Amino acid sequence: MKINKKHSTRYTLTINCPTAPGVVAGVSTYLAERGCDIVESAQFDDQSVGRLFMRIVFNIMPDSKYNFDNLVDGFSEVAEKFSLSWKMRDSNIPSKVLIMVSKFDHCLDDLLYRYHKGEFNMDITAVVSNHLDLRPMVEREGIRFIYLPVSPENKVDQENKLLDIVKETETDLVVLARYMQVLTDNLCKELRGRAINIHHSFLPGFKGAKPYHQAFDRGVKLIGATAHYVTADLDEGPIITQSVQEVDHSLYAEELVAVGRDTETRALAKAVKLHIEQRVFLEGNKTVVLR
Structure with missing residues (x-):
């Protein structure tokens, strides 16, 4: 998916967790409800070890009430629900x-x-x-x-x-x-x-x-x-x-x-x-x- 050049600040969320229904939906919903636009997404369910790997790149839309720190703080509830090992970072930082x-x-x-x-x-x-x-x-x-x-x-x-x-x-x-x-x-x-x-x-x-x-x-x-x-x-x-x-x-x-x-x-x-x-x-x- 082509990234909207109007929103130059991108963030990357990586997830490693046990395979379970609703993980992708739960994470996507969390971001969407907070005014984030997902511009890239990939995941792999490794059935040999029963783990899901996910990488999402997103922007925070200009009219969102949330900033990056808010997103990081609030994501702990989703992480706990699905037993996620995760990291969220500003992709623009070298x-x-x-x-x-x-x-x-x-x-x-x-x-x-x-x-x-x-x-x-x-x-x-x-x-x-x-x-x-x-x-x-x-x-x-x-x-x-x-x-x-x-x-x-x-x-x-x-x-x-x-x-x-x-x-x-x-x-x-x-x-x-x-x-x-x-x-x-x-x-x-x-x-x-x-x-x-x-x-x-x-x-x-x-x-x-x-x-x-x-x-x-x-x-x-x-x-x-x-x-x-x-x-x-x-x-x-x-x-x-x-x-x-x-x-x-x-x-x-x-x-x-x-x-x-x-x-x-x-x-x-x-x-x-x-x-x-x-x-x-x-x-x-x-x-x-x-x-």
């Missing part, structure tokens, strides 16, 4: 995103390009790296660069510093744009559901190091990239989106690496956009993505 990198620049470069073109409604709070290679690229864009070198001896301390930065900047989302470090279990738990990693293979195949070389050894005809939420299990997190590219026997391992860069940038950019638009719902080790 998400605060922190990017982590090592030496590879293609994913960072793509994110910065899309950010400047207005594809993402986000503010980049900082770029954190365990190497100095990409510092000139970041600071050229006027973005804060933070150098946190990592070794086996200081890994825990550096991750604690990272958490301090996340809290200091009030970061909503951490993006691992080819950050070539395995995070500790504690950091993964702290960032659960708000840290996205790009893995350069079509998971669950070819996990861990050098997946393109693994793919070459197996003679695959498709290579891919997977954007997923970070968990303590390496490359096992809930998958948000994936991208693939046809290849053939003529490409050696290093050539697969070059071809694969495009799949990585596409998958990561798509996952970041889906997340900040609140289209991704976590359910166990899977995601539900409402488009």
